Amino acid sequence: MTGYTSTNDEKESALQREYMRQAADYTERLGKKLGRKPRYCVVTFGCQMNARDSEKLSGILERIGYLPAAREEDADLVVYNTCTVRDNANQRVYGRLGYLKSLKSKKPHMKIALCGCMMQEQNVIDRIRESYRFVDLVFGTHNLYKFAQLLVSMFESGGMIVDIWQETDRIVEDLPVSRKYPYKSGVNIMFGCNNFCSYCIVPYVRGRERSRDPDEILREIEALAADGVVEVMLLGQNVNSYGRNLKHPLSFARLLRRVEQIDGVRRIRFMTSHPKDLSEELIDVMKDSSKICRHLHLPLQAGSDRILRAMNRRYTREQYLALTDRIKTAMPDISLTTDLIVGFPGETAEDVAQTIDMVQRVEYDNAYTFLYSKRTGTPAAAMPDTVPAETVRENFDRLLKVVQDTARKRAARMQGQVMEALVEEVNEQDGSLMTGRLSNNMLVHFPADSGLIGRFVDVSLDVCHGFYYTGHIVS
Numbered sequence: 001m002t003g004y005t006s007t008n009d010e011k012e013s014a015l016q017r018e019y020m021r022q023a024a025d026y027t028e029r030l031g032k033k034l035g036r037k038p039r040y041c042v043v044t045f046g047c048q049m050n051a052r053d054s055e056k057l058s059g060i061l062e063r064i065g066y067l068p069a070a071r072e073e074d075a076d077l078v079v080y081n082t083c084t085v086r087d088n089a090n091q092r093v094y095g096r097l098g099y100l101k102s103l104k105s106k107k108p109h110m111k112i113a114l115c116g117c118m119m120q121e122q123n124v125i126d127r128i129r130e131s132y133r134f135v136d137l138v139f140g141t142h143n144l145y146k147f148a149q150l151l152v153s154m155f156e157s158g159g160m161i162v163d164i165w166q167e168t169d170r171i172v173e174d175l176p177v178s179r180k181y182p183y184k185s186g187v188n189i190m191f192g193c194n195n196f197c198s199y200c201i202v203p204y205v206r207g208r209e210r211s212r213d214p215d216e217i218l219r220e221i222e223a224l225a226a227d228g229v230v231e232v233m234l235l236g237q238n239v240n241s242y243g244r245n246l247k248h249p250l251s252f253a254r255l256l257r258r259v260e261q262i263d264g265v266r267r268i269r270f271m272t273s274h275p276k277d278l279s280e281e282l283i284d285v286m287k288d289s290s291k292i293c294r295h296l297h298l299p300l301q302a303g304s305d306r307i308l309r310a311m312n313r314r315y316t317r318e319q320y321l322a323l324t325d326r327i328k329t330a331m332p333d334i335s336l337t338t339d340l341i342v343g344f345p346g347e348t349a350e351d352v353a354q355t356i357d358m359v360q361r362v363e364y365d366n367a368y369t370f371l372y373s374k375r376t377g378t379p380a381a382a383m384p385d386t387v388p389a390e391t392v393r394e395n396f397d398r399l400l401k402v403v404q405d406t407a408r409k410r411a412a413r414m415q416g417q418v419m420e421a422l423v424e425e426v427n428e429q430d431g432s433l434m435t436g437r438l439s440n441n442m443l444v445h446f447p448a449d450s451g452l453i454g455r456f457v458d459v460s461l462d463v464c465h466g467f468y469y470t471g472h473i474v475s
Ligand code: SF4
Pocket: 193, 194, 195, 196, 197, 200, 201, 202, 203, 237, 238, 274
C-alpha cells in the first residue's frame, strides 16, 4: 500500500526558518517605530488540536521577535484560530471581528490574521472579503506551517492576503512551539478524518486522515520529556485508526507501548477515540500500563440506533454497551466521559429516552452535551424534520439533569481516597490553593505552594463537590 508522506518535510522546515529570519527584520523595524517590542495575541476557539496549533503560531511569532499580550487591546498583531464545528463559534468570531475593527481604527499599524477550520469554508471567505476588508491575512488548516512565509507576504503587501488550500499530503512539524504549560503538552499524531459522520464538518475542513511517522512522534516526545514535560496528550480526530495509512502500518496500541517507554513521561492521555475503531489490543495496553491515564473519552453522540444510523456513526447501542462493559471489566477504576448531541434532525422523544438510558447504563463520569448545530455542506444539513427549538431545549435540559446526577454519584465514590495529582496551577478563585489533576481527569483543589506546579503529589480527596474535590496533601 502506498502511504501518505507522513515524515517531516525537512526542506520545507528549512525554508520556513528562512522566512522567519526575513519576518524578524520586519518585526525589528516595527519595534523601532513603536519604541518597544511588538506584541501578539493568539485567540483559540475550539478543540485541543486548535490549542496545539495556536502554540505553533505563538512559537513562530516569538521566534520572529513578538512578545505575548494577554488581550487583543494590547496587541499589534491579533490571530484568531477559529473552529467551525458549531455555528455559534462562527458567530462569535464575526462579533469579535467587529470589535477588532474599532481597535484597528485607533491603531492603524495593527494587523489581524484569521486561520483554522472556519477559514476552510468558501462562504466564510466570501463574507470576509466582502464585509471585513480590514483583515490582513487569512489562511487555513493545511498551510499553517507556512505561517512565517505568509507573515512576510502580509508585511510586504498593502492588501488582504488570502491563502486557503483544499488539502495537503505534507506534515511539517519541526517548527518553533511556545508551550502554554511547561509540564504538559499535546502531540499531534494524526490529522484529518475519514469517517464522515453526517453532522460533522471536520472531514471537509481538515481533510483526509494522515498519520505521522511514529519515530518522529517519539522523537518529539523524547525532546518534550527532556524539557520537563511529564504528561503528554496524543491528539487526533480519531486516534484509534492511527497508523493505518502509514507505509508500514502500526496500530495506535503499539504506538502507545513505545511512548510508554520514554523516560520522564509519567502520564499519557489521548483523544479523540471513535468507538467503532477501539481495539481489544488498546484495552489490553491500557490495562497493563501504569502511565496511560485512567480516563477514556468515548463519544456516543446518540443513544438510539435509528439516530446513530442517520449520523453514520457505524456502531449500535448494543455494540457500544458491550465495548464499555469490556473496558470497565478490564479497568474497574476507569472514568468514562462522552459527547452527546440533542436535536439531530428527526429526533423523537423515544430517541432522547434512549440516550438518557445509555447515560444511566454506562454511568459516565461526565458528558459534554451539545445542541445539534446545522453545518452547511454536511449530509445532515439537508435532512428534513428539524426538531423545534423549544423541544430541543426541553430535551437538552432533561438529559443534562441525568448527566449531572450520574456524574455526581460517580465522583462521590472516590471521596476519602488518596490519589496522585499533577499540580497544574494556582486556583483561580483562591490563591492559597493549588489545582491538581487526577489520572481520571478530575480536579482537586488543596492548600499548597506554587513551587509544586508541575510536580506529582498524593492528595486526600476529602470532600466531593460534584465535579471536583477539595483535599489536602498527604506526605
Ligand atoms: S469521527 Fe465523525 S465526529 Fe469525529 S471528526 Fe470524524 S467525522 Fe467528525
